[in-house]
Amino acid sequence: MKVQNARRWAPTGPRAWLFAALSLLLASAVRGSLHPVLGPASPGFAFCIAAALIEYFFGLAPALTVMTVGLVIADYLFVPPYGDLTYFDRSDVTLLVTYPLITIVVIVLIERLRRAQYRSELVASVAQCRYEILLRSDNERLLARRHADETHRLLRELTHRRDQLVFIRAVNPTPLANDPAAVPAIAPEVVPGTRPATRSLGNGLQAGDRFDAVHPADIERVLTVLTPGAHRVRLLTAAGDYRLTDALCERFTTPAGDFFILRLEA
Structure with missing residues (x-):
């Protein structure tokens, strides 16, 4: 040089x-x-x-x-x-x-x-200076790859396990995710002609297929804590009573914000 x-x-x-x-x-x-x-x-x-x-x-x-x-x-x-x-x-x-x-x-x-x-x-x-630029670019590339992986994982969760989905909650969303329709925009209708995997309840909360079957007190409890991990919730049975069921809460970090998904284990 x-x-x-x-x-x-x-x-x-x-x-x-x-x-x-x-x-x-x-x-x-x-x-x-x-x-x-x-x-x-x-x-x-x-x-x-x-x-x-x-x-x-x-x-x-x-x-x-x-x-x-x-x-x-x-x-x-x-x-x-x-x-x-x-x-x-x-x-x-x-x-x-x-x-x-x-x-x-x-x-x-x-x-x-x-x-x-x-x-x-x-x-x-x-x-x-060049090393710092390369390191910053590499960090941005890794972060973008992580966001892409998390987004793909979220899409798979919404499509493959939609029948077990209780709710999805957006936390610290981007301005785009503040719109109640932003969460469905992440996972639009995968198969044309099918219904969406979630329905909006406002304030970043989307109800899944099993939302109405879970006891409201358990949903409120999970939403209050909102930490990833195993949970026990009461699920409405065909007989009209509630039984304890294992549920799993997972966190997904995407470019649109952080999302928590609660789904039933069985």
């Missing part, structure tokens, strides 16, 4: 130049404090270190400025005759050759390393 912005890793603004000036002052103070010990030896080492540090934190332009100004300060203060730039001898030539050469090599190496580091960070950020 070709990254054009890798060369723009360094921060910009007056802060970089302020630190460049402070590094020159600090390098001059360090070299001046060591001057009684070193004398004319290594006049530019402190400025070379200062330029390398500025390059690492603030980039190429401030570092080259520190190197250039440091060369003048080192030649003026720490190369004999001290305090005189008009006199030019072998010490000046040595400083003019060795100090810029070493400093430029160090600066260029640091610049390349910093660009490579910044490029790696940019590539990692792009890869992270």
Whole structure:
């Protein structure tokens, strides 16, 4: 991947130049404090270190400025005759050759390393963004597949076990499911000419084939709790009395909302 912005890793603004000036002052103070010990030896080492540090934190332009100004300060203060730039001898030539050469090599190496580091960070950020996009798309695909599976399961429940269906209740429906006719729209007449599997009672409740055969108190109890699982309800028999019957409440999560279906086990 070709990254054009890798060369723009360094921060910009007056802060970089302020630190460049402070590094020159600090390098001059360090070299001046060591001057009684070193004398004319290594006049530019402190400025070379200062330029390398500025390059690492603030980039190429401030570092080259520190190197250039440091060369003048080192030649003026720490190369004999001290305090005189008009006199030019072998010490000046040595400083003019060795100090810029070493400093430029160090600066260029640091610049390349910093660009490579910044490029790696940019590539990692792009890869992270792409991974998040792919992960989000994969999650949406899985969610859509789950909704489709739940809708198909709901349709099979309404068609294959309609003779055992007691009721279907819509919970947290979408605006479409707020319409009393929305639940039948999920499971329209499967076979042309047949009656619908449910009839609307309003408020998201649809009555099934066995709704009238179940004791009203049991229906109210199940609707109050409305949790998936096994239930015991009283079913009206042909003799006119009620007997306990096993029922099962299931939950279906579809794009139209959540639906609870209560059906008889036998």
